[in-house]
Amino acid sequence: MKRASTAIVGAAETTDLGVIPHLSNLGLNADAALNALADAGLKPKDIDGLACGYLNPADVGEYLGIYPVWTDNTSVGGCSWMIMVRHAMAAIEAGLCKTVLITHGESGRSQIGGPHYDFALPGTLADQFEYVYGWSGAATMFTLPVARYLHEFGIGEDLLAYPAVVQRQWAARNPRAARKNPITVDDVLNSPMIAWPFRRLMCCLVSDGGGALVVTSAERAKDFPHNPVYILGAGEAYETSLSGVARVRDPLRPEFIRTSAELAFSTAGLACSDIDHLMVYDAFSHCPLYGLEGLGFCAYGEAGDFIREGNTAPGGRLPMNTNGGGLSYAHSGSYGIFLMQEAVRQLRGTAAAQVPDVKTSLCHGWGGFFSACATLILSNETP
Amino acid sequence: MTKRPPTPTPETQPYWDGAKVGELRLQRCADCGDAYSPPRPFCPACHSRDVRWFKASGRATLYSYVINHRPRADWPRQPHSIAIVELAEGPRLVSNIVGIPQTPADLKIDMPLQVVFEKLSDDIYLPVFAPAAPSVTVDNP
Ligand SMILES: [Zn+2]
Numbered sequence: 001m002k003r004a005s006t007a008i009v010g011a012a013e014t015t016d017l018g019v020i021p022h023l024s025n026l027g028l029n030a031d032a033a034l035n036a037l038a039d040a041g042l043k044p045k046d047i048d049g050l051a052c053g054y055l056n057p058a059d060v061g062e063y064l065g066i067y068p069v070w071t072d073n074t075s076v077g078g079c080s081w082m083i084m085v086r087h088a089m090a091a092i093e094a095g096l097c098k099t100v101l102i103t104h105g106e107s108g109r110s111q112i113g114g115p116h117y118d119f120a121l122p123g124t125l126a127d128q129f130e131y132v133y134g135w136s137g138a139a140t141m142f143t144l145p146v147a148r149y150l151h152e153f154g155i156g157e158d159l160l161a162y163p164a165v166v167q168r169q170w171a172a173r174n175p176r177a178a179r180k181n182p183i184t185v186d187d188v189l190n191s192p193m194i195a196w197p198f199r200r201l202m203c204c205l206v207s208d209g210g211g212a213l214v215v216t217s218a219e220r221a222k223d224f225p226h227n228p229v230y231i232l233g234a235g236e237a238y239e240t241s242l243s244g245v246a247r248v249r250d251p252l253r254p255e256f257i258r259t260s261a262e263l264a265f266s267t268a269g270l271a272c273s274d275i276d277h278l279m280v281y282d283a284f285s286h287c288p289l290y291g292l293e294g295l296g297f298c299a300y301g302e303a304g305d306f307i308r309e310g311n312t313a314p315g316g317r318l319p320m321n322t323n324g325g326g327l328s329y330a331h332s333g334s335y336g337i338f339l340m341q342e343a344v345r346q347l348r349g350t351a352a353a354q355v356p357d358v359k360t361s362l363c364h365g366w367g368g369f370f371s372a373c374a375t376l377i378l379s380n381e382t383p
Numbered sequence: 384m385t386k387r388p389p390t391p392t393p394e395t396q397p398y399w400d401g402a403k404v405g406e407l408r409l410q411r412c413a414d415c416g417d418a419y420s421p422p423r424p425f426c427p428a429c430h431s432r433d434v435r436w437f438k439a440s441g442r443a444t445l446y447s448y449v450i451n452h453r454p455r456a457d458w459p460r461q462p463h464s465i466a467i468v469e470l471a472e473g474p475r476l477v478s479n480i481v482g483i484p485q486t487p488a489d490l491k492i493d494m495p496l497q498v499v500f501e502k503l504s505d506d507i508y509l510p511v512f513a514p515a516a517p518s519v520t521v522d523n524p
Binding site: 072092122123125127128129130131132133135139140143144146147148149151192193194195196197198245247251269272 | 386474509
């Protein structure tokens with residue numbers, strides 16, 4: 001394990017989660033930011049770096065009474081807020097700023113305020129080459145390679161049900177999760193068809209909510225109210241345009257996942273065997289399979305069985321998506337911030353479904369439909 | 384009900400002009416030979432600006448797909464495929480598979496396909512793919 005340069009010293013989600021009819025996108029960003037600053041014991045004047053997605057950081061800064069000297073507005077899909085952690089790490093190491101607020105808020109369900117992303121405006125390549133074929137949201141695009149995945153690896157559709165079943169077991173332990181009642185594989189397979197082979201229970205929730213983080217140097221991190229969560233390693237990688245799923249070079253073994261993972265593992269000086277807890281962005285139930293395989297936890301084609309056998313379930317050897325995930329906890333459209341919140345809770349020992357003795361947590365997230373990805377390795381220890 | 388037609392740009396106009404006369408047009412790099420999509424006035428592999436439009440064979444295979452059971456408001460109310468097809472020339476495209484029941488039993492991975500064109504407006508004919516006739520399924524690109 002290599003020595004960490006930076007740490008997360010503040011972390012919080014929006015006060016409410018699920019349906020929040022009284023706040024806009026901007027308001028949800030602010031609610032999350034206020035909660036994270038309170039968690040870190042900081043005031044607006046203490047923040048000199050600000051990162052947010054889709055919204056203009058100058059707009060968010062003014063609204064929050066923050067006057068940053070560094071901003072990041074990475075907007076490449078749901079993993080953007082994870083990438084902002086990597087960028088904040090670099091900015092702090094370079095001395096560009098000292099204390100970064102990363103904030104996310106999204107009225108995904110209520111659609112209050114804006115922007116609400118139209119990724120296929122007339123005249124874009126997405127409009128001409130993807131949207132025109134009946135693209136009806138992420139469920140019809142992010143899922144496109146999966147029929148071939150099942151075909152080539154000789155896997156049944158039922159293996160797409162297990163991630164939902166297992167994550168519901170985690171959600172049952174979490175009062176804040178949106179869906180807590182137990183479900184079976186048959187329940188998942190018999191839920192309404194959305195986009196074959198994907199049924200409703202294989203697709204994420206649509207929620208209002210958000211979250212925020214405060215990142216600073218590892219040196220300063222011990223002076224904050226909570227134990228630091230050190231950022232040991234970070235990676236990001238890009239594969240295709242946001243909706244360019246047809247152009248992923250190898251749609252069954254996407255190269256960019258391995259690239260991002262290798263960057264994170266090599267920065268951390270760690271390997272898969274060192275990871276105690278895993279969060280993989282689950283917009284749809286194939287996403288954890290692709291994550292487990294691309295990150296190196298499972299051989300290609302074997303992640304479905306790995307989940308079916310209970311390895312990622314409560315009591316399993318690699319607890320994954322312990323908040324219930326996008327499938328059962330919350331998903332506002334961009335889910336990356338929620339992965340990191342649960343990793344921080346597990347590393348602080350404050351999670352609703354706390355896993356014993358978690359020292360390292362790996363978060364892996366997606367942007368677009370296999371367009372971008374990011375990997376973070378976090379720990380409550382540093383050499 | 385009318386499906387929303389796409390809005391071409393100067394860089395893509397020759398593609399849509401081709402579709403209107405029943406040709407699937409692609410570009411190939413004169414320097415490195417790469418054939419690619421979507422259109423752009425340079426080669427994404429080597430950045431040569433010496434790229435040429437050509438009429439593709441229209442032959443493809445079904446790489447993967449979903450069957451969308453919740454069609455968009457501007458589409459007919461029946462489940463429809465959204466597919467990735469692999470062209471004989473190499474590039475993979477998003478498209479629809481037509482002329483065949485929209486079921487997993489009928490839509491077979493790797494089945495041979497041939498481009499056909501669906502009229503969306505007076506100017507826009509959309510390249511979609513139908514099962515290939517047996518006579519065009521056997522040869523190589
Ligand atoms: Zn070239």
